[in-house]
Amino acid sequence: MNTLSDGAGAAHDRLYRNLRSRIMHGELPPGEALTLRGLGRDYGVSMTPVREATRRLVAEGALSLSASGRVSTPALSNDRIEELASLRSLLEPELAARALPRAHLALVGRLESINTTIAEQIVKQDASGYIRTNLEFHRTLYLRAQAPAMLAMVETVWLQLGPTMRALYGRLNRTELPKNHRLIVAALRTGDEQALRLAVRADVTQGLRLLAS
Amino acid sequence: MNTLSDGAGAAHDRLYRNLRSRIMHGELPPGEALTLRGLGRDYGVSMTPVREATRRLVAEGALSLSASGRVSTPALSNDRIEELASLRSLLEPELAARALPRAHLALVGRLESINTTIAEQIVKQDASGYIRTNLEFHRTLYLRAQAPAMLAMVETVWLQLGPTMRALYGRLNRTELPKNHRLIVAALRTGDEQALRLAVRADVTQGLRLLAS
DNA sequence: GGCGCGGCTTTGTGATCACACTTGGACCCG
DNA sequence: CGGGTCCAAGTGTGATCACAAAGCCGCGCC
Numbered sequence: 138m139n140t141l142s143d144g145a146g147a148a149h150d151r152l153y154r155n156l157r158s159r160i161m162h163g164e165l166p167p168g169e170a171l172t173l174r175g176l177g178r179d180y181g182v183s184m185t186p187v188r189e190a191t192r193r194l195v196a197e198g199a200l201s202l203s204a205s206g207r208v209s210t211p212a213l214s215n216d217r218i219e220e221l222a223s224l225r226s227l228l229e230p231e232l233a234a235r236a237l238p239r240a241h242l243a244l245v246g247r248l249e250s251i252n253t254t255i256a257e258q259i260v261k262q263d264a265s266g267y268i269r270t271n272l273e274f275h276r277t278l279y280l281r282a283q284a285p286a287m288l289a290m291v292e293t294v295w296l297q298l299g300p301t302m303r304a305l306y307g308r309l310n311r312t313e314l315p316k317n318h319r320l321i322v323a324a325l326r327t328g329d330e331q332a333l334r335l336a337v338r339a340d341v342t343q344g345l346r347l348l349a350s
Numbered sequence: 351m352n353t354l355s356d357g358a359g360a361a362h363d364r365l366y367r368n369l370r371s372r373i374m375h376g377e378l379p380p381g382e383a384l385t386l387r388g389l390g391r392d393y394g395v396s397m398t399p400v401r402e403a404t405r406r407l408v409a410e411g412a413l414s415l416s417a418s419g420r421v422s423t424p425a426l427s428n429d430r431i432e433e434l435a436s437l438r439s440l441l442e443p444e445l446a447a448r449a450l451p452r453a454h455l456a457l458v459g460r461l462e463s464i465n466t467t468i469a470e471q472i473v474k475q476d477a478s479g480y481i482r483t484n485l486e487f488h489r490t491l492y493l494r495a496q497a498p499a500m501l502a503m504v505e506t507v508w509l510q511l512g513p514t515m516r517a518l519y520g521r522l523n524r525t526e527l528p529k530n531h532r533l534i535v536a537a538l539r540t541g542d543e544q545a546l547r548l549a550v551r552a553d554v555t556q557g558l559r560l561l562a563s
Numbered sequence: 564g565g566c567g568c569g570g571c572t573t574t575g576t577g578a579t580c581a582c583a584c585t586t587g588g589a590c591c592c593g
Numbered sequence: 594c595g596g597g598t599c600c601a602a603g604t605g606t607g608a609t610c611a612c613a614a615a616g617c618c619g620c621g622c623c
Contacts, residue, residue: 147419147576149405172604183578185398188605189405192362196409198502205585206360206605220499223444231440286433286510289411290503297499360606385574396608401575418615419575 149186152176153193160199160210161296162269163303168212171200198297210300218301221294222345228291229275229341230334233321236281237333240325247277248325252318264306268299274318278325298345305344315340362399365389366406373412373423374509375482376516381425384413411510423513431514434507435558441504442488442554443547446534449494450546453538460490461538465531477519481512487531491538511558518557528553 145151156176159165177187191208194200201211213221251274258266272295279288317340324333358364369389372378390400404421407413414424426434464487471479485508492501530553537546 149576174604184605185401185577185579188398189401189576192402193405193409196406198499207585217499220497223497224500224503227440227444231436284433284436286411286430287437290437290506293503362606387574397575398607398609402606420615 147186148180148182149189152180152182152186153190155180156190156194157197157199157296160194161272161292161299162265163299163306164265165210165300165303167210167300167304169210169300171208171210173208197293199299211297213297213301218298218345221298222342224294225291225341225345226338228287228294229279230337232279232282232284232287232291233333233337234330235284236278237325237328237330239281239283240278244277244281245322245325248274248318248322251277252322255315255318264303267306268302271315278321302344315343317343360399361393361395362402365393365395365399366403368393369403369407370410370412370509373407374485374505374512375478376512376519377478378423378513378516380423380513380517382423382513384421384423386421410506412512424510426510426514431511431558434511435555437507438504438554438558439551441500441507442492443550445492445495445497445500445504446546446550447543448497449491450538450541450543452494452496453491457490457494458535458538461487461531461535464490465535468528468531477516480519481515484528491534515557528556530556 171191173184173187173191176191177184180187191200195202195208198211200208202208251270255267255270255274258270276288276292279291282288317336320336321333321340324330324336384404386397386400386404389404390397393400404413408415408421411424413421415421464483468480468483468487471483489501489505492504495501530549533549534546534553537543537549
C-alpha cells in the first residue's frame with residue numbers, strides 16, 4: 138500500500154476524504170443524488186466502506202439523508218444559507234484575530250501568493266479551482282490561530298456550503314480579485330485587529346449575500 | 351414498527367441517538383474504550399450498524415478514533431477545553447440574542463420551571479441529570495432563535511464536552527443554583543440584550559474555567 | 564527479579580448475501 | 594387522453610464470514 142496523500146489508509150477513510158474534498162470545493166452540484174452501490178463501483182470497493190464514509194459526511198452536513206435512506210448533496214434554503222453565512226461571519230473574524238499576533242511576514246507573503254493564484258483562476262473561469270484556492274487563503278490564515286476545534290467547525294460550514302458555492306459562482310461574473318483579500322493582507326501588515334475583523338467579515342459575507350435573490 | 355422516541359427507525363440510527371445522548375449528558379467517562387462487537391452485543395445488533403453509528407459520532411467529535419481504528423470517548427487537553435469554551439461563549443450569546451425578540455412569557459416560565467428542576471438535581475447529587483437539565487435550559491432558549499444550523503453547531507460542542515463535564519462535576523461541589531440562570535431569566539424579562547449576552551457568556555464560561563487546574 | 568519474545572485472543576476491515584422497501588414506469592381502465 | 598395500479602428493477606439495511614493487524618499475557622532467558 139502506498140502512503141501518498143491520496144490513497145493512504147483504510148478504504149472508507151480514503152473515500153471519505155475524497156468525497157469531502159469534492160463536496161467542499163464545489164465539484165458536485167446541489168441536489169445531486171448518490172447511491173451506495175454507485176459510489177462503490179466508482180471507487181472499486183464494496184458497499185460497507187461506502188456506507189461508513191457517507192454516514193460521516195451526513196453527520197457533518199456535507200450530505201443530506203432522505204427518509205428512505207438515500208443520500209444526496211444538500212439543496213439549501215435561503216434561510217439556511219443566511220444562517221451559515223452568519224456562522225462564518227461570527228467565527229472567521231475571531232479566528233483571524235487570534236491569528237493576528239502570530240502572523241509573521243512569511244505568512245503574509247504566502248497569502249499574497251495565494252491571491253495571485255486566485256486572480257489567475259478568475260481569468261480561467263475555473264469555478265472549482267477558485268473555491269479551493271479561496272478557502273486555502275482563509276485556512277492558511279486561520280491555521281495560525283492555533284485553534285483546531287474552531288477551525289474544524291468553520292470547515293464544516295464550508296463543507297455545507299460547497300455545492301451551493303458552486304451554483305453561486307455561475308451567477309456572478311467576477312472580473313477582479315476580491316478586494317477584501319487585499320484589505321485582509323493590509324490589516325495584517327499594520328496589525329490593526331479591528332480592520333482585520335471587518336475585512337474578514339466583509340469578505341465572508343459579500344458573496345453569500347447576493348444569494349438571497 | 352413503533353414510533354416512540356426511543357426505538358424508532360433503523361437500528362444504526364437508534365444506536366446513534368442513544369449513544370449520542372449518553373455521551374452528551376456525561377454518562378460515559380473520558381477515555382472510555384468501546385468496541386464494535388461489544389456495542390453490538392449490548393444493543394443486540396451486528397457490527398454493521400454499530401460501525402455506521404460510531405462513524406457518525408466520530409465525525410461529530412463525540413468519539414475519537416485511534417490510528418488502529420479503535421473508538422473511545424475523547425480525553426480532552428486543557429487547550430482543547432478552553433477552545434471549546436470559547437466556541438460556546440461565541441455562539442451561545444448570539445443564539446440567546448436572536449431568541450430574545452421572540453421570547454414570550456410562557457417561555458420564561460418554562461425556563462424558570464427548568465431552573466427549579468436543576469436545583470433539585472443539585473441536591474440529589476445527580477451529575478448526569480444536572481448536565482441534562484442544564485443543557486435543556488439552554489436548548490429551550492436557543493430553539494426560539496430559529497437558527498437550526500447554529501444550534502446544531504452548539505450541540506456538537508456540548509457533545510464534545512460531555513464526558514469532560516461529567517468529570518468536572520465531581521470536582522466542584524455545588525450547593526446553589528447557578529445564579530447566572532437567574533440573570534438570564536431576568537434579562538429576558540427586561541428585554542436587555544446586552545445583559546442577556548453577558549449573563550449567557552458568564553454561565554457558559556464559569557464551570558469550564560476552573561478546569562484549567 | 565526484570566525484560567523480551569512468542570503465540571493466542573480480540574478487534575477492525577471489507578466482501579457478500581438475503582431481505583424489505585422504495586421507486587419509476589409501463590400498462591390498462593375509465 | 595388522464596389517472597390509477599401493479600410489477601420489476603434498484604436501493605438501503607443488517608447479518609455473517611474471512612482476513613490481517615493490534616493488543617495482551619505468560620513463559621523463558623539473562
